[in-house]
Amino acid sequence: MSKRTHHGRSILLLSVGHACVDVYQGAVAALVPFFVAERHYGYAAVSGVVLAASLLSSVAQPLFGALTDRRPLPWLLPVSTLLGGVGIALSGVSGSYGLTLAFVALSGVGVAAYHPESARVARLAARRAPGGRGGHRGMAWFSLGGNLGFAAAPLLVAAVVGAGGLRLTPLLVLPALAGTVLCLPVLREPERRRAAGAEPPQPSAADDRGSFVKLSLAVVCRSITFVGLSTFLSLFVAQRLGGGAAAGPAGGAAGGTAAGTAALVVLYAGGAVGSVLGGALADRWGRVAVAGWSYLVAAVAVAGVLLVPGPALYLFVALTSAGLYVPFSLQVTLGQDYLPSRIGTASGITLGLTVSIGGLAGPLIGALADATSLRTALLPLVLMPVLSWALFRALPEPVAPESVASESVASARRGEPAQQGEAAQAGA
Template sequence: MARTANQAAPVSKTVFPILFAISIVHLLNDTMQSTVSALFPILKESLSLSYSQIGWIAFAMNITASVLQPIVGSYADIRPRPYILPAGVVFTLAGIVSLAMAPNFTTILLAVILMGIGSAIFHPESSRVAYLAAGGKRGLAQSIFQVGGNIGSSLGPIMTAVLFVPLGQFGVIWFAFAALAGIAIQYYVAGWYKQMQAAPRPSSKRRAAGERSMELSRFQVVSAVLILVFLVFSKYVYMSSITSFFSFYLIDGFGVTVEHAQLFLFAFLFAAAAGTFFGGPLADRYGRRNMIWLSIFGTAPFSILLPYADLFWACILVACAGFVLSSAFSIIVVYAQELLPGNVGLVSGLFFGLAFGLGGLGSVVLGWIADATSIAYIMKLCAYLPLLGVLAVFLPKDRKD
């Protein structure tokens, strides 16, 4: 896709203040989103929800973001709109307030759909900002951006143990302040983004050199994108099995309390945040394909052993799985952006949309299976998904290989 006249070009040096700003907003955004899964144990008891209904709540939020993100990203490739960044957080704010006061299952679905719209606007445009501010360190830039989101997601279990167990569903209302802070920071980022649009652009030769690291045929590009889609599937369905059902697995299988189960889930999510931070810089140094392969396929030993471990080793193994697995996604996004230069928004929207959609669909399907079988069966079934990481060996070599 050709670059339009008003579209910004990447900077030559890494702009860390902007990267940290969007990472902080990512932290706030995903903290607010994580309130949904953090409320699952509370809502299941207070509203007598089934596992299938819990899966539908996750699906409603994620599928909304999944469908809208490629649309938002593709539109932004043609006509960037910097001030859509704070507008996206406004939808999340509306969803937070609605979720805090939702009296039934249907209203909860409407609330999480609003939050899904907010994420659909936030992720592709903020990922574009990370690309523009990266300079020559795209893996690092995406990792800085995404580690904020992973830290935010990791706070969900802590919120359940500390906030939602004593305060209940209405405790979500406190996160309206996080939304207001996110709106203010995004307004600042949008100002920088607008300045970038007005700045002189580099020559077409310099721009092409800065954007393209691989020269591939159309068939190679399509094949590589399809492989990346399968890898995102393996990562996010497995992530969904842990974030949605690992707490219930610990409660049912080991008799731990809701508070303690959420702390174990926090260990997984916090380890995932750490893995995200290290993945990008390592990929800049050792190659995208190498790190994608190592991240996903390297999770398999931990995931396969997990369902057969005692409580102590289950906590250790799930943290190791989170650390190794989560280093992949930022690298996948950068690799795909380099496969399809000039389509940063579309690529970001597509892969963030896939992440949300596959995670949400996984929650629904796994919820049905859990109702028909058991949570323990879900853990055993999903343990083999990281083996799909072997497909990464068929990706074209990038310039760092």
């Protein structure tokens, strides 16, 4: 097996492992209708469950990212995968609201520990995989795995919990067991390459902290839209298409759980297309431009979800998914290129903190929905992608560190000083 084929195999394994972990991010929202139906939680209560998954994850991901910047921690991949699965598996076995929050929070910590290290390993493999071109497409495939995990979560939860109730949630640990096994072959890849001298020294590059902060704020706005919509979408669609004018969360859940689950699947599954499309479009037009225009599409699509009547809302759910997911993997590599000296921290923030922090808005949306209506509470989400678009307009397209490395090697072969490559990066 050639080295490039081997790196492609590593990306494939990491992508499938990513899917197994992100099942547990998608499972939280997918469990919401069942918590409503069996435990009669209100909007504020179910948004608290989502918050429990997000809060510790939001704090922990940058910490894990900083740790992986200091030294590689490949053992985090199997351990964090198991934690993510065990937390969700136990969330339905107790009727206690406090224990449910604790188990969901445990799953959130597992997810937090997984992403920074997995993104670091995936970027290394992506740069050397066939068609690497800076790692954008490889990272898009890695992100695709997570999106497929999100998309599979409502189906898995509906099949397991829908068949026997919340008492069957322990069966949801199975993807975590599979993901743990899948990540084992790639755990020692970075160390083996360094030991063999396969990792060329990278030229130093200046961190662009200002651009990274703007990028992070854009991802926060994206996160508020995505987490807020995914938390309440199944209930909203159940009311619109299945529950008629039923008041409150219980009425909507009783009337149209299948319709709500279908909408959640569309929201997550569209991300699979969006992630791969984002990598391809970025090779042609650049990451910043592609991400910015995608957010304008998302703003129009979210408005369509909330305002267009009848089954046509499914089309707008699909457009919302594409608009929010096309920038997803691009934002990860942009963050890594804006902070080339702290790739783990950048991954922890763009792939973790700013994604999870959207859950902090959940209780506000839930409280507003309890006081008014679910549609009224969700309408402010239309503005969030517009803010992301505005922030992207202020961002430069960075020169990827591996491009600078290639220039430095070429300069050395011509007998020119390698610092020219570094100067190009600093000027970018």
